[in-house]
Amino acid sequence: MSENVDVLLIGGGIMSATLGTLLKDLNPDWKIAVFERLSAVAQESSNAWNNAGTGHAALCELNYMPEAPDGSVDPAKAIAINEQFQQSRELWASLVEEGVLDAPSTFINATPHMTFVRGEKDVNYLRKRYEALKDQPLFAGIEYSEDSRVIHQWAPLLMKGRLKSDAPFAATRVPSGTDVDFGSLTRQLFDHLQDRGVDVVTNREVRTLDRQQDGTWEVGFRNTVGRTPGSVNARFVFVGAGGWALKLLQRSGIPEIKGYGVFPVGGQWLKTSNPALVAQHKAKVYSQASVGAPPMSVPHLDTRVVDGETSLLFGPFATFSPKFLKHGSPLDLVTQVRWHNLLPMLKVAVDNPGLIKYLVGELLKNHAQKVESLREFMPTAQAKDWELLNAGQRAQVMKKDPKKIGVLQFGTEVVHSADGSIAGLLGASPGASTAVSIMLGLLKECFPDRMAEWEPRLKTLIPSYGQTLNPRPDVAREVTAETARALALTA
Template sequence: MTETPVNNNHGRDKTADVVLIGGGIMSATLGILLSELQPDWNITVYERLHDVALESSNAWNNAGTGHAALCELNYMPAGPDGEVDAAKAIAINEQFQLSRQLWSTLVDEGVLDGPSTFINSTPHMTFVRGEKDVSYLKKRYEALKKEPLFEGIEYSEDSRVINQWAPLLMQKRPKADEPFAATRVPAGTDVDFGALTRQMFDHLRAKGANVVTNREVRKLRRRKDGTWDLHWRNTVGRTPGVTNAKFVFVGAGGWAIKLLQSSRIPEISGYGVFPIGGQWLKTSNPAIVAQHKAKVYSQASVGAPPMSVPHLDTRVVDGETSLLFGPFATFSPKFLKNGSMWDIVSQVRPGNLWPMIKVAIDNPSLITYLIGELLKNHAAKVDSLRTFMPTAKDADWELLNAGQRAQVMKKDKDKGGVLQFGTEVVTGGEGSIAGLLGASPGASTAVSIMLSLLRSCFPEQIDGWEPRLRELIPSYGESLNPRPEAARKVLQETASTLDLMA
């Protein structure tokens, strides 16, 4: 259901305790948490498009991977000595377990619909070729198999075993080809973040939140009393208005940088974002789809950003299954699919100009990679797919545009500026405003990110909120991996509630 914007008669006649800018999974998650922790607070959501979940959270704008570091190699790279460290992979998995627990509670409490409407069991696999990568994958497996959150991980270099796991990887693969290996975790997940986001906003509306679409926030200004004026304009009719809020969260994807800059908080100085778009190859051919049930990740190309790691994925959207391969990088100066061609230029400030220049100087391989990707036609993209699926035919696959991702560029005292993988929360105004910058693994770890935001922005309330937080997320405040029995219990209980493989 889409809500029509309210005409505020051009005046400052609207107030809110909390305003969430952007109708994606981040705003939805924070809105749900605040509505449960502080039900007397007035929550307003502004989305510039005609409905929520149309940008990065939309099912076709992301891979739908429940990021738990089960198959993603970039969360556990080999060090200079060739050795591997599982710490970051464990941390990512811990964060995903917080999301699983909250979603399970929301299913139990009737907030979310049946689990299969937004999450489904899909084995997570990694497939590599070549002696170097096979050696690395085996080391990674040996390190992870000892960790409770990775219980059940399997490893094989046997084509017959890998064929049982994912037949499309092995069919007509040349016997004299270079060595290969794979890992598999049966308990992986595919998540429709678009459906999840819409269900969360439906619940917020039912509890009295004001979810307004077709409304674009254009500027943020702080009053002397510490509250914020949000200057907005309706996208239909162009009616302007101002809303005053005690707390503002900017979850507007790539546009967050623009709005945080407009707020003039000093904490945003030195930040910039680099937009990278993407495309998928998609097939819905039942004969092909039936032969593959997994998300299969591999190593990224030299110079490729981490979000461009190639993978062949099962996707379940609105109850229908298809396969995606990619992503293939594209370039647009827009920060959102529905952004402005001037976005990349309009973000430039004296404080971030040098870091952005240094990123460009220090990452020539990224530029080379992007140029190579842009030159690929449909046939060349299917050729890339054939490294995974030797039997792939051009006619079975269509191109699908994915969402825009805005990778963080920031100051660095040693390098001047760095391009950063991941997400980062920027807070200012003594905790009265916060915004999220960056991309993957954001959606999967939205709960962890928002819990961190709550601790930073609401230090006076967080202790009083803890009892309800523990009801929503039983392991809140504690790590699971060092406690094998607790980890096993949480995995089994959430799997049962969400109808997942344990």
């Protein structure tokens, strides 16, 4: 006979950890289980070395605020992303104060966010972006400069050895940016859940999802050690399994997943732990993406703090594998194909030749050529100081579109059944940074009848819950200052 649980979370990443933390807090008596197919949690996209660790708040990422054909720039999406990240900060701050999370420095550290561009066209764009953001409350403190001496003060490695012919160049800087170790954060949240009686089971791979007549789900699994099968019956299932979420939602048979596909993009970093270099760079510096590059492949030179040690990363350099996860199957790309998603996927391929060209170019780069790309950011870079590090797999969403037939979508998307009994997350960046906002949205969609009961506690954990900060400057200042204090950050 199957074991019965109220909630089953599939996948041991930041999304499951966040949702589990919220649900266990809101419903202490609910029986919750977590299944992870690998030998430990936080080993795929949430692992610190598999992502950039950027606290994505649109402070430096240009792809959240593209220039329109008429030359205008609209800050709306950047503001929305920042609002979402503030909710993450608020929850993390509350969990630190309640003793759920360890000292903030174990998972989040103040790291200025910068954007650096060259050439008249991009400098003009960055200037317009700065003008559009400088008076927005959530972007308070943003600085802009075209002066090489000022930029050198902000990030010496950007300017050392740079030729005058590189001008014009420009940069923005926001001191309140953050570097986040999502692996450490995920592990701490799961440790807390285990302390509260949640079963976090590793080496367990979900194989089947069958809806029962009573609306529950019979979930078949196989233990990867010993290969023994089993099943569990769950009232609610969340699939937070990275790229494999698509495969599992397809197996569930819910009609809402029809038309979806994913395109896997891998990555690599150049990494240095050379103390002399690390000491000269404390920032996450983003620039414009290459032509045809997916948004997650925007080049950036980052300070990273992992397990208390600081290093620098540059990249990502795109790689290609048909696997949806680092530890996935080489057949993933082919076995996702269904009659209902074939046409949208083919249309995406036809409409994105630049992406194919970009990926081929990236795959042909050797170590020396990757260091040469780094020199566009850091002119004095030496190949001997940098080693190549494999990053995680990202599964970019492809979906049906009424006008274009099929589109390649940036960001994340929650797909859930009509009755709210099962939901899954598709997509990539800025997912981890906005996990709290995404999971709050999931709660509203899947547990609408419980929200009135849960709201008081949610407002305690996330003071701005149900409101936006940017239209209320005084409240925005108060909330960001309070979370900065609790998380030991720059306000």
